[in-house]
Amino acid sequence: MDRFRMIFQYFQSNSESVMNGICGLLALASVKMYTSFDFNCPCLPKYNMAYGLGIMFLPPTALFLCGLILNRQSLVMLEEWKRPTGGRKKDLAIIRYMCSSIMQRAMIAPVIWIIVTLLDGKCFVCAFSASVDPEKFVGFANVTPTQTQLLLSKVPCKDDELVKNNPARKAISRYLKCWSQALGWSVLLILIVVAFLARSLRPCFNQAAFLQTRYWSNYIDIEQKIFDETCCEHARDFAHKCILHFFESMQQEIKLRRFNAPREEADRGEGEEDHLRGITDQEQMNELLKSWYYSKPPLDVSQATQRQQSVGRERLSVPWADSLSNRGNAPEKPKTSRQTDV
Amino acid sequence: MDKFRMIFQFLQSNQESFMNGICGIMALASAQMYSAFDFNCPCLPSYNLAYGMGILFVPPLVLFLLGFVMNNNVSVLAEEWKRPTGMRQKDPAVLRYMFCSMAQRAMIAPAVWISVTLLDGKCFMCAFSTSVPVEKLGNGSYTGLSEKEMRRMLARIPCKEIYSGQELVAREVAVRYLRCISQALGWSFVLLMTMLAFLVRALRPCFTQAAFLKSKYWSHYIDIERKLFDETCTEHAKTFAKVCIQQFFEAMNQDMGLGHTHSPEAAPSEVGEEKEKLLGITDQGTMNKLLKSWHKCKPTLCLHQEVLQNGNSWVEENQHRNHISLPKREIITYYSKV
Numbered sequence: 001m002d003r004f005r006m007i008f009q010y011f012q013s014n015s016e017s018v019m020n021g022i023c024g025l026l027a028l029a030s031v032k033m034y035t036s037f038d039f040n041c042p043c044l045p046k047y048n049m050a051y052g053l054g055i056m057f058l059p060p061t062a063l064f065l066c067g068l069i070l071n072r073q074s075l076v077m078l079e080e081w082k083r084p085t086g087g088r089k090k091d092l093a094i095i096r097y098m099c100s101s102i103m104q105r106a107m108i109a110p111v112i113w114i115i116v117t118l119l120d121g122k123c124f125v126c127a128f129s130a131s132v133d134p135e136k137f138v139g140f141a142n143v144t145p146t147q148t149q150l151l152l153s154k155v156p157c158k159d160d161e162l163v164k165n166n167p168a169r170k171a172i173s174r175y176l177k178c179w180s181q182a183l184g185w186s187v188l189l190i191l192i193v194v195a196f197l198a199r200s201l202r203p204c205f206n207q208a209a210f211l212q213t214r215y216w217s218n219y220i221d222i223e224q225k226i227f228d229e230t231c232c233e234h235a236r237d238f239a240h241k242c243i244l245h246f247f248e249s250m251q252q253e254i255k256l257r258r259f260n261a262p263r264e265e266a267d268r269g270e271g272e273e274d275h276l277r278g279i280t281d282q283e284q285m286n287e288l289l290k291s292w293y294y295s296k297p298p299l300d301v302s303q304a305t306q307r308q309q310s311v312g313r314e315r316l317s318v319p320w321a322d323s324l325s326n327r328g329n330a331p332e333k334p335k336t337s338r339q340t341d342v
Numbered sequence: 343m344d345k346f347r348m349i350f351q352f353l354q355s356n357q358e359s360f361m362n363g364i365c366g367i368m369a370l371a372s373a374q375m376y377s378a379f380d381f382n383c384p385c386l387p388s389y390n391l392a393y394g395m396g397i398l399f400v401p402p403l404v405l406f407l408l409g410f411v412m413n414n415n416v417s418v419l420a421e422e423w424k425r426p427t428g429m430r431q432k433d434p435a436v437l438r439y440m441f442c443s444m445a446q447r448a449m450i451a452p453a454v455w456i457s458v459t460l461l462d463g464k465c466f467m468c469a470f471s472t473s474v475p476v477e478k479l480g481n482g483s484y485t486g487l488s489e490k491e492m493r494r495m496l497a498r499i500p501c502k503e504i505y506s507g508q509e510l511v512a513r514e515v516a517v518r519y520l521r522c523i524s525q526a527l528g529w530s531f532v533l534l535m536t537m538l539a540f541l542v543r544a545l546r547p548c549f550t551q552a553a554f555l556k557s558k559y560w561s562h563y564i565d566i567e568r569k570l571f572d573e574t575c576t577e578h579a580k581t582f583a584k585v586c587i588q589q590f591f592e593a594m595n596q597d598m599g600l601g602h603t604h605s606p607e608a609a610p611s612e613v614g615e616e617k618e619k620l621l622g623i624t625d626q627g628t629m630n631k632l633l634k635s636w637h638k639c640k641p642t643l644c645l646h647q648e649v650l651q652n653g654n655s656w657v658e659e660n661q662h663r664n665h666i667s668l669p670k671r672e673i674i675t676y677y678s679k680v
Contacts, residue, residue, distance in 0.1 A: 178384035203421035225581035278595035299626035
């Protein structure tokens, strides 16, 4: 159990490697989906093109959206984009960086689908068989134009009686498949060249700003994760103490009724780490969560050591003073009697 | 668990050994791609050559570029090439070494594709079926066909079902001929590649071995340094986030006027540890400055502080750069402790 948790934590620790893993899985799923999909060309004049192009472009769109949904970073990016400025300025470069990173990963599975489709050729043959010039191929002499169209649209169906023994069928099929494969390889080549240029030329442009953007985008991701973990710990402690308090108050009630001598107060777990950090009731927690969204703290932790020496609010640094005084001016909510007194 | 992590880290630690693994996988993938690819000769006079040559050369180009794209050293190389000189000199020999090492690895998968294609023969046959020497192999005296007709007929050689020129030249004869040439070319290519690799490997120590060892070392160093820098930045970001969130909770605590007396951390030693992990970088502006000077002015490859102060050329120029480098010097000595 421990080992499983450690492996899980290791993979989750670096969110980029998790995303690369998901990306690879989606790509494999895309290939597998294509091979198990039973392609079934309608072999009718107007339907061929719609079916062929639909199979070529609709699944990639679905895969792209899947890639966006499965990426945790898209939520982080949207949150960073839409949050109020609060004590921390927003940097558009970070949002752009996160957006482009998300898009790049999401585009891999759709591109693989399109390339596999083109290299296989069935789709292309189905979609464009009716657009071939019949004069290039023997076997269409003395045929009316409508009949030609009908015959051409039946080319993808090998077993159809009309074109079964027509020598031109295989020729047309081969011709279209050849174009389809050429197109597939060209698309692949262009994409790889673009990827190669992007990778090798990026350090030539504004590398210092890029390092900063990458660091802060990583930071935002980590901060969100640690905040969630901190809240979880807090909730656990909160619940624990709440329940303990409840049991103790029940015990006290019983003792009072029985007129027993009051027991010594048990250790309130001073040895354990205090995860509550002073936030001990519902309104406080709600206030904290609201404030986390509306007014994120500035990126300055140099106050950590100064805080311990002195008491009082006036020594708080300027970047926080404004937001704190704003919060202080908000109307105080009345505290209910369910406060846990720790 | 530790073992698993150690293995993973080991494979990732050295980019070269990692790339060797990727290289092998790509070579296998290349062979697999070829067998899965449905070769489909168009059997038309002008299309055959284009298709055949396309299949012979475009996938290797794709695989070659993919080998570069998947190699992290590409951006390291470009970064090292384009960075401002700062306090660390640039060595073109190191850049050349990195480039050669990447190119060698990237060439393996394309070479496998070309060899497999030639040894299989379908591609060659498709591309050159119209160039078959009819006088030698077939019935040269077969007249009654224009040049164009003959070419069209020969172009159908790869397609068994529609070949109708049996009187001109028997299909099996032509196929055997073309396949024989293709396989001969394939084996020659394999031999040539192997010979080249052998010569490069065997003769390299004869030329400037000392300089080669130097380039190899510093090229590994640059790779490792970048990785460690990224890891340090990630650790720093984690600690920064932890401290930032702790302070946020405390600020909320104080803001709501609760005045509970509780210690933020269990012990001062923990605070000290966190502070040490931050390495003195405690706000956004300082971090940005650090990252900028990492690019613009990498620290010198020298771990003794006295040398920096004694070196005349460094004392004369850019005094303020030395000041900026002070935090970086701390980082270097921190590493040396580890």
